[in-house]
Amino acid sequence: MRYTFLLIILLVCSCQLKEVSSDKVIARVNNHYLYLSEVNHNVRANLSFSDSVSMSKNYIDKWIKEQLLLEKAVFNLNPSQQVYLENLIQQYRNDLFIKTYQEEWLKTRMDTLVTSDEIETYYKDNKQNFKLHQDLIRGRYVQLPLANFNKVSVSRAMKRFNETDRNFLDSISLQFNSAYLNDSVWFRPQAFFNLINMSSPKEYERYLKSKRFFEIEDSIDLYLVFVEELRRRNEIAPLSHITPTLKHILLNKRKLETMRQFENVILEEAIKNKTLEIYE
Numbered sequence: 001m002r003y004t005f006l007l008i009i010l011l012v013c014s015c016q017l018k019e020v021s022s023d024k025v026i027a028r029v030n031n032h033y034l035y036l037s038e039v040n041h042n043v044r045a046n047l048s049f050s051d052s053v054s055m056s057k058n059y060i061d062k063w064i065k066e067q068l069l070l071e072k073a074v075f076n077l078n079p080s081q082q083v084y085l086e087n088l089i090q091q092y093r094n095d096l097f098i099k100t101y102q103e104e105w106l107k108t109r110m111d112t113l114v115t116s117d118e119i120e121t122y123y124k125d126n127k128q129n130f131k132l133h134q135d136l137i138r139g140r141y142v143q144l145p146l147a148n149f150n151k152v153s154v155s156r157a158m159k160r161f162n163e164t165d166r167n168f169l170d171s172i173s174l175q176f177n178s179a180y181l182n183d184s185v186w187f188r189p190q191a192f193f194n195l196i197n198m199s200s201p202k203e204y205e206r207y208l209k210s211k212r213f214f215e216i217e218d219s220i221d222l223y224l225v226f227v228e229e230l231r232r233r234n235e236i237a238p239l240s241h242i243t244p245t246l247k248h249i250l251l252n253k254r255k256l257e258t259m260r261q262f263e264n265v266i267l268e269e270a271i272k273n274k275t276l277e278i279y280e
Contacts, residue, residue: 027060029067034060102259110258114247122246123239130237130245136186137208139227141196142169143177146222150175158226159213177221183228186241196223 024036043055074082123130140161142154150172157165161183169181180195193204196216207214212227231238239246270276 027064029064030071032067034063102262105262106255106258109262110255112251114250118250119243119246120239122250123242127236130242131234132231132237134233135189135208136231136238136241137189137192137227138183138186138229139192139225140179140181140183141223141225142179142181143196144175144222144224145177146217146220148175148222151222151224155213155215155224158224161226183226184240186231186238196225 025033026036026039027034039056039059042059043052047055077085140158142158144151144154148154154169154172157168166181169179173179178195189204189208190199190201193199193207197218198204198216207225207227208230209227210230214225216223216225229238267276
């Protein structure tokens with residue numbers, strides 16, 4: 001038996017190499033047959049001979065075990081269980097075909113552009129649905145050597161932070177050991193304060209206040225920090241922070257509405273063409 005199985009594997013691999021077109025039966029479990037074409041289809045091309053042998057053997061083994069188990073299952077499951085499973089299979093098949101078709105149809109017919117005006121309008125109309133589950137802050141900082149002679153100028157620029165100040169900070173950025181000046185991005189407090197080596201809430205809680213400037217120094221560096229804005233838990237989430245979520249919501253609503261209209265069109269066409277008839 002083992003010798004015969006080895007010959008089958010060698011036959012499969014040699015047929016792959018020679019591109020034999022005639023189909024051959026490789027294995028049988030009662031009335032179910034495994035053909036050479038199916039094995040070839042499921043074994044990757046451009047493999048070495050030894051890899052091809054191994055993959056072919058694994059596929060044949062798997063097919064045989066699967067068929068044997070399936071026959072046992074069908075024989076031992078009671079009729080009601082079999083009907084239930086067949087219904088599940090049919091429903092899954094229907095859902096798969098419909099979903100795939102809908103997605104292909106939507107690709108060419110649904111407008112996926114969501115404007116900033118649409119996002120802002122939806123945000124204003126539904127603010128109470130978007131309360132924060134945690135505190136958020138946005139801010140900026142620079143890390144300077146303790147001996148830096150620009151401290152006063154940098155502090156003033158960090159507080160005021162107009163266009164002239166931003167240009168000034170950019171011009172001396174090589175003096176900074178590190179910096180984060182994009183204060184439009186929202187952070188969890190811990191993530192922001194980790195940037196300046198403050199990991200414990202006990203350390204940074206007293207600095208959690210909008211428009212708060214403060215300095216922190218260690219043995220080597222000076223941190224100049226400005227908390228631009230703080231939003232507390234249960235407050236309304238900032239628009240910029242949830243824009244991706246709002247866009248997703250609006251696209252999903254548009255998708256559902258487009259599909260509803262499409263289903264109505266299909267129904268009307270079926271009635272008009274008399275391919276649908278409801279019997280009383």
